[in-house]
Amino acid sequence: MIIAVKNGEQFVQSAVDSVLSQLETADELLVVDDGSTDATRSRLPQADKRLRLLTGAGLGPSAARNIGLAAAQGDFIAMLDHDDLWPAGRHRALRDLLVTNPQFDAAAGWIDVQVEPGGTLAHCEAFQGRHGPSLPWSCLYRRQLIEQVGGFDESLRYGEDSDYHARLCEAGMRLGLSPACSLIYRRHAGNATNRMPDHGNRALALVRRRFDRRPPRPDAAPKSVN
Numbered sequence: 001m002i003i004a005v006k007n008g009e010q011f012v013q014s015a016v017d018s019v020l021s022q023l024e025t026a027d028e029l030l031v032v033d034d035g036s037t038d039a040t041r042s043r044l045p046q047a048d049k050r051l052r053l054l055t056g057a058g059l060g061p062s063a064a065r066n067i068g069l070a071a072a073q074g075d076f077i078a079m080l081d082h083d084d085l086w087p088a089g090r091h092r093a094l095r096d097l098l099v100t101n102p103q104f105d106a107a108a109g110w111i112d113v114q115v116e117p118g119g120t121l122a123h124c125e126a127f128q129g130r131h132g133p134s135l136p137w138s139c140l141y142r143r144q145l146i147e148q149v150g151g152f153d154e155s156l157r158y159g160e161d162s163d164y165h166a167r168l169c170e171a172g173m174r175l176g177l178s179p180a181c182s183l184i185y186r187r188h189a190g191n192a193t194n195r196m197p198d199h200g201n202r203a204l205a206l207v208r209r210r211f212d213r214r215p216p217r218p219d220a221a222p223k224s225v226n
Contacts, residue, residue: 001027002068004061005082006034011186012082013043016051018184019080022091023050030071032056034064062160066151078140085184087112093180094140105145105174108133109182118189127185131177134165138183145173 001019005012012031019029029051033040035058045051054071056064065079076095080086094107111127126132133139149171152160 001029001074002032002065002072002077002079003029003082004032004034004056004064004068004079005036005040006056006058006061006064007036007038007040008082009036009039009043010083011188012040015080015082015085016044018086019091020045020048020050022086022089025050028052028072028074030054030068032064032068034058034061059154060157062152062154062156066154069146069151072143072146075143076140077143077146078137080137080183083186083188084137085186087181087184089180090182091140093178094182097176097178098140098142101176103174104142104176105172106133106139106141106168107176107178108139109178109180111135111138111183111185112181113185113187116186116188119187124185124187133175134162135183135185136161136164136168137185139175140182141168145171 001023003012003015003019008015016029016031023029027050031044031051032054034056041053044053052071054067056067061081068079069077076098078091078094090109094109097107098104108131110130111132113124113128127135131138145168149164149167152164156163
C-alpha cells in the first residue's frame with residue numbers, strides 16, 4: 001500500500017492510521033516523503049514494522065507514487081492520497097472480492113466525499129456515493145496488472161489519476177465492483193485540485209492523449225514523407 005506525501009502534517013497521521021488499522025502483520029505500507037519541510041515525518045508511527053518510509057526527489061506526486069510502485073512487494077497494490085482515508089473494512093472487502101473472483105484484475109468500492117471547512121465539491125460531484133474507479137485510490141489492484149501498465153505519467157501535474165485509469169482500461173483491466181465504501185475523499189482548502197486550471201480543457205487533453213496511444217489501423221494509409 002502506497003501513500004505519497006509532501007508537507008502533509010495536518011492529515012497524514014489519520015491517513016496512515018486508517019490504513020495500518022486494516023493491514024495484517026505481513027502487509028506493508030510504503031510512505032514516500034517527496035521533500036517535506038514541515039513535521040510530516042514526525043507524524044508517522046516509528047515502531048510499526050509494517051511501515052516503510054521512502055524518500056522522493058521532490059518531483060511531484062506521480063514521481064513519488066512511482067517510487068512506491070517500484071518498491072512494492074505484495075500481491076495486491078493500493079494507493080492513497082495523504083489527505084484521504086480508508087473507511088473501516090475497506091481492505092478486507094476489496095481483497096476478498098479479488099480472492100474469490102480470480103477473473104478480476106482490480107476491485108473498486110464507492111466513494112464518500114467528505115467536505116471539510118474551506119473545502120468544496122468542485123470537480124468531485126460525480127464521485128459522491130458512487131463507484132469511481134477513475135480515482136485509483138478507491139481501488140485494489142493485482143500486482144500483475146500494475147506491472148503490465150507501469151507507473152504514472154510524471155509529466156502530468158493534474159489528471160494523472162484519470163490518465164492512469166485510462167491506461168489500465170487500455171490494458172484490458174477486468175474490474176469488480178464491491179458494495180463497500182472504499183474511499184473517504186476529503187475536500188479541504190488545501191486540495192491541489194482547488195488550483196486546477198480549466199477543467200474542460202484538461203479533460204479534452206486527456207482524451208487526446210488516449211487517442212494518441214491507440215495503435216494505427218492496419219489499413220491506414222502511410223504518411224507521405226517530403
